[in-house]
Amino acid sequence: MTAVPLRLPRRLIEFTLDGQETRVPEGSTILEACRAAGKDIPTLCQGDTLTPKNACRVCVVEVAGARTLAPACSRRAEAGMTVLTGSERARHSRKVVLELLASATDLSTTPRADEWIKEYEAKPARFGAGAARVNEEPKVDNDLYVRDYDKCIQCYKCVDACGEQWQNTFAIAVAGRGFDARISTEHDVPLTDSACVYCGNCIEVCPTGALSFKSEFDMRAAGTWDERAQTETTTVCAYCGVGCNITLHVQENEIVKVTSPHDSPVTHGNLCIKGRFGFQHVQNRV
Numbered sequence: 001m002t003a004v005p006l007r008l009p010r011r012l013i014e015f016t017l018d019g020q021e022t023r024v025p026e027g028s029t030i031l032e033a034c035r036a037a038g039k040d041i042p043t044l045c046q047g048d049t050l051t052p053k054n055a056c057r058v059c060v061v062e063v064a065g066a067r068t069l070a071p072a073c074s075r076r077a078e079a080g081m082t083v084l085t086g087s088e089r090a091r092h093s094r095k096v097v098l099e100l101l102a103s104a105t106d107l108s109t110t111p112r113a114d115e116w117i118k119e120y121e122a123k124p125a126r127f128g129a130g131a132a133r134v135n136e137e138p139k140v141d142n143d144l145y146v147r148d149y150d151k152c153i154q155c156y157k158c159v160d161a162c163g164e165q166w167q168n169t170f171a172i173a174v175a176g177r178g179f180d181a182r183i184s185t186e187h188d189v190p191l192t193d194s195a196c197v198y199c200g201n202c203i204e205v206c207p208t209g210a211l212s213f214k215s216e217f218d219m220r221a222a223g224t225w226d227e228r229a230q231t232e233t234t235t236v237c238a239y240c241g242v243g244c245n246i247t248l249h250v251q252e253n254e255i256v257k258v259t260s261p262h263d264s265p266v267t268h269g270n271l272c273i274k275g276r277f278g279f280q281h282v283q284n285r286v
Helices: 031-036 086-105 113-119 157-162 201-205 214-222 274-280
Strands: 012-015 020-026 058-062 083-086 145-147 174-177 180-184 211-212 231-236 245-249 254-259
Touching: 012 031, 020 031, 031 157, 086 113, 145 214, 157 174, 157 201, 201 211, 211 214, 214 254, 254 274
Parallel strands: 012 083
Antiparallel strands: 012 020, 058 083, 145 211, 174 180, 231 245, 245 254
8 A cells, every 4th residue: 555645734825816816725836826726827848747947938927016927837826916817918928938939849749739829829930930940850769769859849847857856867968058959868979878768757748749659659650649539547567566557548459658647656657668668568469
């Protein structure tokens, strides 16, 4: 039986959210308060298993009296503060951020990107084809996962998941500086020569599909990837005695990828190479 640590109860604080008095537990972020109130704030670099990096700035809101807009994913709600999520200033900022991201990177596999671009009337095409930050073929150098840097928004979630926040492998880093900065292996060595242990936890947190299962990449290329047709079944990995929860994503009776529930007290969404990619033996029919 897994022991779930108990937490001390937190006192409630009150603040004004879009003109409505709101009460949230002390320490909650503005984003958490918005979600509790049913407000839809776009996010990309925010992850429920990682410390916010404030990289994408698409979740900004306006806090009365503050000189700059605040990222809702990391700014904690404070008693007495007044927050506007739909002000003209906040919406314009989100629009520009979406335009810059969509003009420089490929957001075709980013969940809800098209919906947000339409909602905020963003026009990424106004920057022209020359705005593309990179233009290279996806890196397909192993049978487990693919790196497509044309889709990378440099949110640093993969760096944090590979590094000190979860895996402590430090196989992923940032290479270059300024406009030339990009996500890479340490010292930009080939993946097979890096410290990567192929746990796939970087895939789990990637918000744009820049890192994806090889199975998903191949199916998208063939035009057969259909998330609406997939079923999800959560079970327990049988490879060892740790008891990790794994969720099998199945399409047409084939396992196409494996994830883990982020609220699992055992994994917190993370897996090892066997849990993440070991599913291939199930359908390795002779």
